[in-house]
Amino acid sequence: MTVPLIVLAILSTVGGLVGIPYALSSAVGLKVDNYFEETLHPVIAAVPKPSTSGVGTSTTPVEPKIVSNLPQPIDGAPPLTVSRNEGPELGAEPIPNPQEITEERLFTLISLAIAIAGIATGCSFFKRDPCWSFLEFSRINTTSTRFTTQ
Amino acid sequence: MFVGWEGVGLCSYLLIGFYTKRKAAGNAAKKAFIANRVGDWGVVLGIMLVFFLTGSISFFDKGHDVHSALSIIGSMTADSFTWGALLAGGVTSAAILLFIGATGKSAQIPLFVWLPDAMAGPTPVSALIHAATMVTAGVYMVVRCSAIFLHAPTAMYIVAIIGAATALFAATIGLAQNDIKKVLAYSTISQLGYMFLACGVGAFVAAIFHVMTHAFFKALLFLGSGSVIHGMHHEQDMRRMGGLKKYMPITFFTMMAGWLAICGIVPFAGFFSKDEILWRTWSTTAAGIPGGAARFLWAVGVLTALLTAIYMTRLMVMTFWGSERFREVPAEAHGTEAHAHSSSDEIHAYASHGGHGDEGELLHPLETDDDEVHHAGPITPTSRHGR
Numbered sequence: 001m002t003v004p005l006i007v008l009a010i011l012s013t014v015g016g017l018v019g020i021p022y023a024l025s026s027a028v029g030l031k032v033d034n035y036f037e038e039t040l041h042p043v044i045a046a047v048p049k050p051s052t053s054g055v056g057t058s059t060t061p062v063e064p065k066i067v068s069n070l071p072q073p074i075d076g077a078p079p080l081t082v083s084r085n086e087g088p089e090l091g092a093e094p095i096p097n098p099q100e101i102t103e104e105r106l107f108t109l110i111s112l113a114i115a116i117a118g119i120a121t122g123c124s125f126f127k128r129d130p131c132w133s134f135l136e137f138s139r140i141n142t143t144s145t146r147f148t149t150q
Numbered sequence: 151m152f153v154g155w156e157g158v159g160l161c162s163y164l165l166i167g168f169y170t171k172r173k174a175a176g177n178a179a180k181k182a183f184i185a186n187r188v189g190d191w192g193v194v195l196g197i198m199l200v201f202f203l204t205g206s207i208s209f210f211d212k213g214h215d216v217h218s219a220l221s222i223i224g225s226m227t228a229d230s231f232t233w234g235a236l237l238a239g240g241v242t243s244a245a246i247l248l249f250i251g252a253t254g255k256s257a258q259i260p261l262f263v264w265l266p267d268a269m270a271g272p273t274p275v276s277a278l279i280h281a282a283t284m285v286t287a288g289v290y291m292v293v294r295c296s297a298i299f300l301h302a303p304t305a306m307y308i309v310a311i312i313g314a315a316t317a318l319f320a321a322t323i324g325l326a327q328n329d330i331k332k333v334l335a336y337s338t339i340s341q342l343g344y345m346f347l348a349c350g351v352g353a354f355v356a357a358i359f360h361v362m363t364h365a366f367f368k369a370l371l372f373l374g375s376g377s378v379i380h381g382m383h384h385e386q387d388m389r390r391m392g393g394l395k396k397y398m399p400i401t402f403f404t405m406m407a408g409w410l411a412i413c414g415i416v417p418f419a420g421f422f423s424k425d426e427i428l429w430r431t432w433s434t435t436a437a438g439i440p441g442g443a444a445r446f447l448w449a450v451g452v453l454t455a456l457l458t459a460i461y462m463t464r465l466m467v468m469t470f471w472g473s474e475r476f477r478e479v480p481a482e483a484h485g486t487e488a489h490a491h492s493s494s495d496e497i498h499a500y501a502s503h504g505g506h507g508d509e510g511e512l513l514h515p516l517e518t519d520d521d522e523v524h525h526a527g528p529i530t531p532t533s534r535h536g537r
């Protein structure tokens with residue numbers, strides 16, 4: 001049991017580094033592309049740009065030129081060729097403009113602040129009275145079952 | 151994909167019912183099976199409709215003559231954002247039918263009811279099937295069929311709404327659970343809702359990224375909870391735990407990594423994927439998600455993130471910190487010595503080994519009826535060792 005726990009703990013710690021967005025990597029001077037996004041590039045359709053006639057409420061058909069994945073050679077037959085220059089843009093997002101980068105960094109700070117606030121709230125609420133005995137559902141003398149179907 | 155889809159469903163059913171002598175496990179297995187069959191009805195109809203529309207059910211182009219269903223749908227004009235498109239028998243209908251299947255497999259509203267009960271299975275099964283692999287199959291399908299969903303803005307909107315609602319709903323339930331595995335089960339439902347929220351706003355890469363990071367930290371948390379349950383002699387009620395940090399240091403430190411990851415603390419894995427989902431939700435350009443709705447969905451995501459950090463902190467505090475509540479004696483144990491023998495003796499036996507080294511080797515479950523141990527009655531303020 002110990003080895004899987006340690007391996008998963010390591011992955012939980014560093015596993016997210018494969019998908020660092022450009023806005024964050026550029027903040028520390030690395031400026032690397034999002035490796036995870038690039039890997040999924042061939043199989044995920046790109047979101048079409050918003051229409052100017054009002055997103056979501058328009059009845060004007062959006063025209064996302066989407067194909068699935070890049071064609072595969074099967075049984076010796078040549079694959080269909082899709083030129084990146086001519087065909088639709090697939091997968092990876094282009095490098096965002098500076099304003100978007102600044103905005104994304106701001107939202108990253110907000111996310112981090114929320115996580116810290118949640119932990120602080122949890123600690124302050126549950127450290128003194130972990131069971132919250134003043135609440136009905138927390139009282140231990142209520143039926144404590146492992147499975148609801150019992 | 152459908153064969154694999156049904157295969158993991160069957161594995162799930164059989165593994166939930168692993169403890170064949172427990173009626174609850176059998177009932178939970180049946181519940182999971184039936185809920186998944188309801189969802190699979192949607193998948194089958196969705197596949198049929200895709201075949202009807204495109205003449206293909208392949209993900210791949212095969213030479214010049216046979217095109218994939220995704221390529222063909224990709225060349226079609228996207229459906230407009232109307233509620234009527236849901237029943238029109240077009241791409242939107244196909245997307246919704248596929249999504250019904252995803253709600254069953256990935257435990258989303260309204261087919262989420264089976265996952266908390268699925269915790270009746272062995273903990274490693276919960277770690278593998280019900281945290282990392284099977285339940286994320288729905289997210290995988292939606293992402294793999296992204297070309298279909300992007301042509302169905304109404305379906306995308308519904309996916310985002312259901313995902314956000316499930317994320318918030320499950321997080322509020324998780325906050326009030328006392329069973330350590332149930333907290334993690336509702337947490338899983340909540341995180342899956344996060345993934346569907348990402349899909350709904352067109353952030354398919356972020357959704358799959360969260361699938362990966364969630365697999366790491368949730369499998370870790372489930373295995374850690376299994377270690378705790380094992381050490382507590384099959385006690386799953388966190389109100390009977392507390393102060394386990396000094397007895398189970400490896401479990402504590404590894405679970406702490408999972409806790410920080412799911413809370414979204416930098417640089418742990420969950421931080422990057424959750425941050426990406428929230429950012430993509432705010433800045434979505436997907437058709438069908440109006441700007442106001444995107445802001446609302448982001449706010450729900452933020453609230454869910456806050457609740458996630460709170461209930462996971464609660465889990466850690468109740469399990470590893472604070473007073474050692476397992477030393478307190480259940481009320482009925484005053485007259486029944488058999489009950490008093492449950493968890494406190496076992497932890498004592500554990501503590502007498504020094505509580506260090508390989509924790510797994512130090513823990514020896516007693517040969518007693520699990521259910522009897524678990525249903526020990528109310529705790530009284532009197533400490534057994536204080537008498």
